[in-house]
Structures are given as C-alpha cells and as structure tokens.
Amino acid sequence: MTHDTADSGPGPGQEQQGSRWYDADAGPLVRPYAMTGGRTTSGPSGVLLDLIALVTLDANAPAASEESLFGPEHRTLLSLCRTETQSVAELSAGADLPVGVVRVLIGDLLEAGQVTVAHPVPPAQLPDEKILREVIDGLRAL
Amino acid sequence: MGFERSDTTGGQNTALALKILVAGGFGVGKTTLVGAVSEIRPLRTEELLSEAGQTVDDTDGLDHKTTTTVAMDFGRITIRAGLSLYLFGTPGQDRFWFLWDELSQGALGAVVLADTRRLEDCFPAVDYFEHRSIPFVVAVNCFTGARAYGAHEVSRALDLDRGTPVVLCDARDRDSGKEVLVRLVEYAGRMHTARLLDSVG
Numbered sequence: 001m002t003h004d005t006a007d008s009g010p011g012p013g014q015e016q017q018g019s020r021w022y023d024a025d026a027g028p029l030v031r032p033y034a035m036t037g038g039r040t041t042s043g044p045s046g047v048l049l050d051l052i053a054l055v056t057l058d059a060n061a062p063a064a065s066e067e068s069l070f071g072p073e074h075r076t077l078l079s080l081c082r083t084e085t086q087s088v089a090e091l092s093a094g095a096d097l098p099v100g101v102v103r104v105l106i107g108d109l110l111e112a113g114q115v116t117v118a119h120p121v122p123p124a125q126l127p128d129e130k131i132l133r134e135v136i137d138g139l140r141a142l
Numbered sequence: 143m144g145f146e147r148s149d150t151t152g153g154q155n156t157a158l159a160l161k162i163l164v165a166g167g168f169g170v171g172k173t174t175l176v177g178a179v180s181e182i183r184p185l186r187t188e189e190l191l192s193e194a195g196q197t198v199d200d201t202d203g204l205d206h207k208t209t210t211t212v213a214m215d216f217g218r219i220t221i222r223a224g225l226s227l228y229l230f231g232t233p234g235q236d237r238f239w240f241l242w243d244e245l246s247q248g249a250l251g252a253v254v255l256a257d258t259r260r261l262e263d264c265f266p267a268v269d270y271f272e273h274r275s276i277p278f279v280v281a282v283n284c285f286t287g288a289r290a291y292g293a294h295e296v297s298r299a300l301d302l303d304r305g306t307p308v309v310l311c312d313a314r315d316r317d318s319g320k321e322v323l324v325r326l327v328e329y330a331g332r333m334h335t336a337r338l339l340d341s342v343g
Contacts (some may be wrong), residue, residue, distance in 0.1 A: 048244075050161075050247070050248060051161070051187070051216075051228070051230065051244075051245070052159040052160075052161050052228045053159075054157050054159055056157075085157055087159060087218075087228060089185070089187045089214075089216050089228065089230070090185065090218070092187040092188070093185035093186055093187050093216075094185075098187075098188045098189060099187055099188065099189050100189060118157055118159075120158075120159050120160070120161065120248050121158060121248075122248040123160070123248070123249075123250045123251075123330065123334065124334070124337070126334075129331055129334070129335070131158065131225070132327055132328075132330065132331040132334075133331075134221060134222070134225065135160065135221055135225070135227060135327050136324050136327050136328060136331075138219075138221035138222065138225070139219070139221070139227075139320050139323050139324050139327070140320070140324060142179075142219065142316075142320055
C-alpha cells in the first residue's frame with residue numbers, strides 16, 4: 001500500500017516536523033471504505049460472501065475495455081483471480097485489503113459479470129461422506 | 143476453467159472448499175499449527191472492527207475515529223483439484239467473539255489448541271464449540287518442559303463430552319498437525335452420521 005513509501009524518508013531525528021504522522025504505524029493514508037465509495041455492503045443481492053467463497057474469472061466476461069470502468073483495487077482482484085481461483089480470504093491477503101472492503105468490491109465484479117462466485121457447501125449438506133473420506137486420505141498422503 | 147459455470151449454488155462440478163478453525167488461548171501455537179500443515183505460507187487477512195463491532199466495541203463518544211483491525215491467519219491444503227481445506231486461526235481476544243460467529247458458520251469443525259500449563263485459556267473455545275454443536279478436537283500442544291499429562295487427564299480436566307477426541311501434538315510438526323486434522327475430520331464424519339440417524343429415528 002501507499003504508506004510504505006513513507007518509511008524510506010530521513011532517519012529518526014532528521015525528520016521534518018509534521019511529516020511523522022503518516023508512517024506505517026499510522027495506518028493507510030486512504031481510509032479503507034473510500035475504495036468502495038463509502039459502501040459497506042455489496043450489491044443488491046446483499047449476500048454475505050463467506051471467507052472461503054471461491055471467486056473465479058468469468059470466461060464469458062464482457063470485453064476487457066469494461067475493466068477500465070473499475071478502480072485499481074478492482075483490477076488488482078481481477079488479476080489475482082487470473083492465475084487461479086481464489087477464496088475471499090486469499091484475495092484479502094493478496095490485495096492487502098480488509099475483508100469487508102474485498103466483499104464490496106467482489107460484489108461489484110459479480111454484478112458486472114466479471115467473476116462467478118461458488119459459495120461453500122455447509123458440511124451438513126455435503127453431497128456424501130465420500131468427500132470426508134477423500135479429505136482424510138488426502139491429508140494422510142500429504 | 144475446468145468446472146461448470148455456476149453463479150451461486152455449488153453444483154456437482156464446482157470447486158469445493160471446507161473450513162476448519164484453529165482456536166485456543168493467546169500464544170498457544172495456533173499460527174504455528176496452521177503454518178506447519180499449510181501448503182502456503184500462512185496468510186493474514188484483516189477485518190475492520192468499526193464495520194461489525196460498533197455495538198461491541200463502544201468507543202464512547204469518540205465518533206468512530208478509531209478503527210481497530212483484527213488479524214486472522216489462515217492456510218490452505220489442496221486435497222485435489224477442486225477440493226481444498228482452509229484453516230483459520232481465530233482471533234485470541236475475547237472481545238472479538240463476534241468474528242467467531244461468522245468464521246464458524248458452515249465450518250466442518252475446529253481444533254482447540256491447549257497448553258497444560260494454562261489449560262483455562264482454552265475454556266472459552268471449548269464452551270463456544272460445545273454450545274453450537276460444532277465438532278471439535280482438543281489438541282494438547284506439548285511444549286518442551288511442560289509437564290506431560292495424558293489425553294484422559296486433559297479430557298477430565300476440561301470436562302469434555304464423552305467422545306470428544308483429545309490428541310497430544312507438536313504444533314510445529316507437520317505430521318503431528320496432519321494427524322490432528324485427520325482425527326477431527328473423522329470425528330466430524332461420525333457426528334454427521336449420528337445426526338442423520340437421529341433425524342431419521
């Protein structure tokens with residue numbers, strides 16, 4: 001994020017008065033929800049995206065020129081999804097943005113048809129127990 | 143992309159992700175355990191307190207000028223293409239309980255890490271998962287120098303429900319961590335089956 005550059009200034013003691021307030025400890029210069037235009041909930045669908053909801057680029061997405069309508073954070077999320085399907089948690093860590101902000105931005109991308117989201121299946125609704133067997137065998141084989 | 147287009151509900155061919163929580167007191171080794179078994183370096187995600195915690199963390203007329211961030215460390219294990227396990231270390235402080243509710247929603251189960259030198263640190267986590275009927279195992283992180291207790295003694299000291307597994311482990315060791323997860327998934331499977339039978343009978 002942008003506040004990192006503030007660290008490369010003159011060392012302690014040499015700093016000009018008034019320049020210290022924007023160091024790394026002070027947090028980001030841009031308030032997080034400024035990136036969402038102040039919105040804290042995503043889209044009209046209003047579905048809360050789980051931390052492990054999986055976000056995939058939509059192969060049928062509108063042409064790339066549409067992307068230019070989004071902000072830089074939207075584009076960061078899209079480029080993270082380009083390499084592989086990402087969970088909301090991974091996107092938050094990868095883009096260095098709070099989860100709440102990422103949720104709003106993904107809502108935008110979803111509405112614009114740029115991505116698809118697979119919501120996690122609650123364990124009680126797992127299709128069958130073979131999946132748990134697979135998990136156990138997979139863990140043992142690691 | 144290999145799987146079918148699906149907008150909301152998980153179809154048969156969509157990627158499946160499962161969530162496991164790692165809870166326990168401060169400094170008991172949650173992130174260490176996540177890091178030992180994860181295929182990726184543990185990542186950190188942050189949640190802003192002002193967003194969900196306004197009522198919890200009343201800043202008393204401070205006009206919401208303070209935003210506290212809560213960090214959660216997490217890791218991933220890919221079982222196969224389209225099936226992965228995510229591990230989340232829960233925030234240790236009690237005042238972030240509201241985050242647990244969201245984290246535990248739809249979770250397959252939880253690992254409660256315990257240190258026998260301060261067993262009481264894991265009481266809140268044990269209570270939490272018991273009350274919500276979320277399958278959990280207690281993993282005793284065997285710190286060097288800590289007096290060794292048997293699994294049975296820990297189970298009695300925590301007054302665990304019959305059947306709740308207690309595993310002795312070394313949170314730094316990958317194989318040990320894997321074993322803890324295997325025990326949890328097995329137990330979650332048994333709980334799941336038992337509930338199905340209950341609902342039929």
